[in-house]
Amino acid sequence: xxxxxxxxxxxxxxxxxxxxxxxxxxxxxxxxxxxxxxxxxxxxxxxxxxxxxxxxxxxxxxxxxxxxxxxxxxxxxxxxxxxxxxxxxxxxxxxxxxxxxxxxxxxxxxxxxxxxxxxxxxxxxxxxxxxxxxxxxxxxxxxxxxxxxxxxxxxxxxxxxxxxxxxxxxxxxxxxxxxxxxx
Ligand code: ADP
Numbered sequence: 001x002x003x004x005x006x007x008x009x010x011x012x013x014x015x016x017x018x019x020x021x022x023x024x025x026x027x028x029x030x031x032x033x034x035x036x037x038x039x040x041x042x043x044x045x046x047x048x049x050x051x052x053x054x055x056x057x058x059x060x061x062x063x064x065x066x067x068x069x070x071x072x073x074x075x076x077x078x079x080x081x082x083x084x085x086x087x088x089x090x091x092x093x094x095x096x097x098x099x100x101x102x103x104x105x106x107x108x109x110x111x112x113x114x115x116x117x118x119x120x121x122x123x124x125x126x127x128x129x130x131x132x133x134x135x136x137x138x139x140x141x142x143x144x145x146x147x148x149x150x151x152x153x154x155x156x157x158x159x160x161x162x163x164x165x166x167x168x169x170x171x172x173x174x175x176x177x178x179x180x181x182x183x
Contacts, residue, residue: 004174009153009155011173014160015163015165016159017161018041018044019048021078022077025080026079026081027045027076027082028120028121030084030121030126032085033062035063035083040126045076053073053081066097068083068084068108070113082109084102084105084123086124087130088129089128089129096134102124103143103146119156119157119159120159122139122160136173137172144176
């Protein structure tokens with residue numbers, strides 16, 4: 001769980017639950033198009049946030065794959081929730097571009113709202129079937145690509161539910177940071 005520093009920001013991968021990130025100003029929901037309570041991350045976030053979150057989400061739905069919207073965090077210990085609809089792997093095409101859009105749009109919303117810290121789950125890697133390693137590679141490539149243009153966002157955390165995925169995430173991060181050094 002090493003922290004990495006790049007372009008004045010900190011990046012890290014941790015094992016945990018996205019609803020238990022009290023030191024993060026914002027958390028990201030791996031949302032469904034209707035922005036309703038669901039399984040996985042969307043279920044955990046809506047249960048922890050309470051019914052006020054679904055009420056706030058209603059007029060913002062539906063969203064398209066790659067899109068992101070922002071709401072308050074209600075009973076979660078954060079200020080904001082950024083809701084992203086990831087692509088269904090192999091069905092919403094091109095999946096890699098749509099997944100990259102999720103991260104770009106989420107970071108853009110964070111920037112517009114002067115958010116300093118954001119915690120992401122591994123969008124699309126659960127019910128939507130995206131292989132973890134490829135998904136994390138798209139995620140970090142996108143994050144590292146936009147970091148130089150961000151001024152508010154100083155802390156990006158990746159929260160992995162399963163311990164084994166933390167290793168995958170860290171290996172990809174180290175690999176991409178080395179590529180970035182070489183460039
Ligand atoms: P998607 O529909 O975008 O695939 P899911 O919510 O099904 O989203 O899963 C996304 C990833 O988040 C999966 O790797 C899953 O194991 C993980 N996950 C599920 N619940 C949580 C949670 N409470 N905190 C962090 N990660 C979670």
